[in-house]
Amino acid sequence: MHEDDSGVTKKRTLQLPSMSVPLSSHEMGEVELSCLAYAKMYLHASQFPRCSVNGLLLSSSAAGGAVCITDCVPLLHTHLSLAPITQLALTQVDVWCSQTQQRIVGYYQANACASDSSPTPCALKIAEKIFEQCNNAVLLMIDGEKMFPGCRVPPIVMYERKDARWALKDKHTIMLRQWEETCSIVNQLFSSGDQALLVDFDSHLDDITKDWTNQKLNAKIMELVSPANGNV
């Protein structure tokens, strides 16, 4: 029994424990983030701690149903808000995606100022452009303050398009399979020095022989992913 503000006592209704039914992974609004995509984003943000960095999120699964982010392409670490290189990168990634049966399904950004993980106008603009082609596109901001060893929460804030604006996504619709394993893979990459293998589009422009699709790093990461995981 408890009293509410009006002084009238109310009987507390007994609540039956609801049977928790696992969501089927093809529920609308769900987003799954693979180990590969997460690891490369994390490495990208760590490689340039003093700069804002951004990149594109890709999916190799068919449109419709849940969004499975299977890979990412790190783009820039300088002048994120200047148009020409961003346009160039978007075009090149688009072409590569059509050749490799992938789609651009989102955008990620990590701000230079670690305490501020809110999307910048530039992030919103690029996310809009992606939304024009993919109606369940996501905008992912990396939360710099949570990027320390031993942090138990993924340093990620995700936004989705709702009612003509970008709104925070419900955390329960974001799936990061095998979170502990992903963390340990990232740590292994740092201790083996392989994190230096990451190439973003900016680095590719500085040295055109570098591969912005990161085939070598992808292979290393997939080696570390346990086979029992299956499609991570």
Added chain:
Amino acid sequence: MRDKLRKWREENFRNSEQIVDVGEELINEHASKLGDDIWIIYEQVMIAALDCSRDDLAWSCLQELKRQFPDSHRVKRLAGMRLEALERYEDANKLYDSILQDDPTNTAARKRKISILRAQGKSSEAIRELNEYLEQFVGDQEAWHELSELYINEHDYAKAAFCLEELMMTNPHNHLYCEQYGEVKYTQGGLENLELARKYFAQALKLNNRNMRALFGLYMMAGRGKKENKCSVKAVEEMLESMQITMS
């Protein structure tokens, strides 16, 4: 090892992890052989240590410098930087203010105060302070470049272009400034600006024909239909052929 540190110092590299590795070993094991060089090495290692969150190392370097140069403004500024690294911005500002009271022309202290504003995300105040600084110290290239970066982040492309124009006037052979100017003009859009962008990308390539950003910039302008631009496409294709670029 000394030579490595000297090279990094002279070329202003910010490879802090390497500097800490090499510098720490040098200081701990070979201090006696360094002579007077040791003080500048302490300074270099201290700044790198702050970058890597190695407050222990930064503190010990600072102590050595304080002992040797007790009233130095240069050392005071390093103490201020350490406070900044610990996010004790109020204390750091007080320190810089005391330097400026003694010596109002101390540019280092003023620049640190502006950096604090930047670190706190106060871009408009940082821009205002930097503008005031540049009114007094018109020749400070570093400051003009910092200001152009701040304006680009704030999407104020016209003012960013102005800063880059200042830099290009004093550094006409710097292909990076030409190329950045082209990018800003491209972003501004509009016929006149796009025309200027094309010219500056071309100029950047003239100064350094391996500047890929300028090359791509020029290539992207080429799809715009005008006759001059068809020549640009041909020029770009010839350049790519002559460079014979292959992906690794």
